[in-house]
Amino acid sequence: MMDLTSNYLGLNLKNPLIIGSSGLTSSISEIKKLEKFGAAAVVLKSIFEEEIVNEIEHQHQEAEKNTFIYNQYSETFDYLDLHLKEERLNEYIQLIKSAKKEVLIPIIASINCISNAEWVGFAKRLQEAGADALELNISLNPIDLKTIDFELTIKQIIQKVLAQLTIPVAIKINNNFTHMAKTILELSETGISGLVLFNRAYTPNINIHTLEAVQGKTFSSPDSYVESMRYIALLSDQVKCSLAASTGIHTSETLIKQILAGADAVQVVSSIYENGAEHIGTLLNGLEKWMEEKGFSSVEQFKGKASSKNVGNPAVFERIQFMKHFAGIN
Numbered sequence: 001m002m003d004l005t006s007n008y009l010g011l012n013l014k015n016p017l018i019i020g021s022s023g024l025t026s027s028i029s030e031i032k033k034l035e036k037f038g039a040a041a042v043v044l045k046s047i048f049e050e051e052i053v054n055e056i057e058h059q060h061q062e063a064e065k066n067t068f069i070y071n072q073y074s075e076t077f078d079y080l081d082l083h084l085k086e087e088r089l090n091e092y093i094q095l096i097k098s099a100k101k102e103v104l105i106p107i108i109a110s111i112n113c114i115s116n117a118e119w120v121g122f123a124k125r126l127q128e129a130g131a132d133a134l135e136l137n138i139s140l141n142p143i144d145l146k147t148i149d150f151e152l153t154i155k156q157i158i159q160k161v162l163a164q165l166t167i168p169v170a171i172k173i174n175n176n177f178t179h180m181a182k183t184i185l186e187l188s189e190t191g192i193s194g195l196v197l198f199n200r201a202y203t204p205n206i207n208i209h210t211l212e213a214v215q216g217k218t219f220s221s222p223d224s225y226v227e228s229m230r231y232i233a234l235l236s237d238q239v240k241c242s243l244a245a246s247t248g249i250h251t252s253e254t255l256i257k258q259i260l261a262g263a264d265a266v267q268v269v270s271s272i273y274e275n276g277a278e279h280i281g282t283l284l285n286g287l288e289k290w291m292e293e294k295g296f297s298s299v300e301q302f303k304g305k306a307s308s309k310n311v312g313n314p315a316v317f318e319r320i321q322f323m324k325h326f327a328g329i330n
């Protein structure tokens, strides 16, 4: 019997396959199905900080139009804030509570945030609802010219959230920092329990027939795992927290590569959208078959075996520019 267990964020997972935050995890029936097909944990669809703030602002504008309410009951604003937050949160909290009742796998709540504003108070409610961990998708916009220091902003968010919570906190980041390796290492030392490398950014495109700006591909392609694998291989021996690989994991081969690089878990989304929850079984069967062929009886036995420290030629992961004798082509 193969031992597929892996520890991620201090959670004992029955295998390393987590379903990442997306519409796949936004209802209890879907979560049950994902568990049935073998998922070890799910990250719930995110609550978006902007969404909450926008709704509050919209209600403020509506209330301002009604001068009677505005003049007579100025505390209406406080009421609206409270009411809206309650409504949005209650749905999410209910989902966590039902999931905790109806499935055995860990439930990781998710907040998509860009600041350390008042939403941070919500995080505690998610913990109280029973979430096993919280994943923060800190999506700072790379074309934002106003935020001076992205790393500092992220650290301030982490500090504020960690001060409120006792459950493990993971941070999901994009791969567009000035000094990627330094940022990953420094974030891993902030007290968080894990890093998710990487979030997949929204991809815009241009239609050359209509000359319009359009949405690009919603789903990742099977070769887009490399950047994540590269940084995991380079840093898994040095980080002070768990690592989850995310983006482009469509096959069991890729899943295996990420664990060989040193990932404690992988998060899968696009390939489940494309192939259905049954694909979880295919990925796990492929993992077991490979382990059998290679003579590994547990995931721990091969985790990190191809990390930068353990491979003979770490330059493969470090090199950023083709050179003639590396590319092998003229």
Ligand SMILES: Cc1cc2nc3c(=O)[nH]c(=O)nc-3n(C[C@H](O)[C@H](O)[C@H](O)COP(=O)(O)O)c2cc1C
Pocket: 020, 021, 022, 023, 045, 046, 047, 110, 112, 137, 172, 198, 199, 200, 218, 219, 220, 221, 246, 247, 248, 249, 267, 268, 269, 270, 271
């Ligand atoms: C339809 C869809 C919805 C998503 N929603 C969220 C979300 O709410 N929060 C989040 O952190 N990531 C979200 N993601 C990103 C995924 O969690 C994941 O990081 C990304 O798709 C890369 O993994 P993949 O290559 O397996 O798809 C979404 C992705 C898709 C395709």
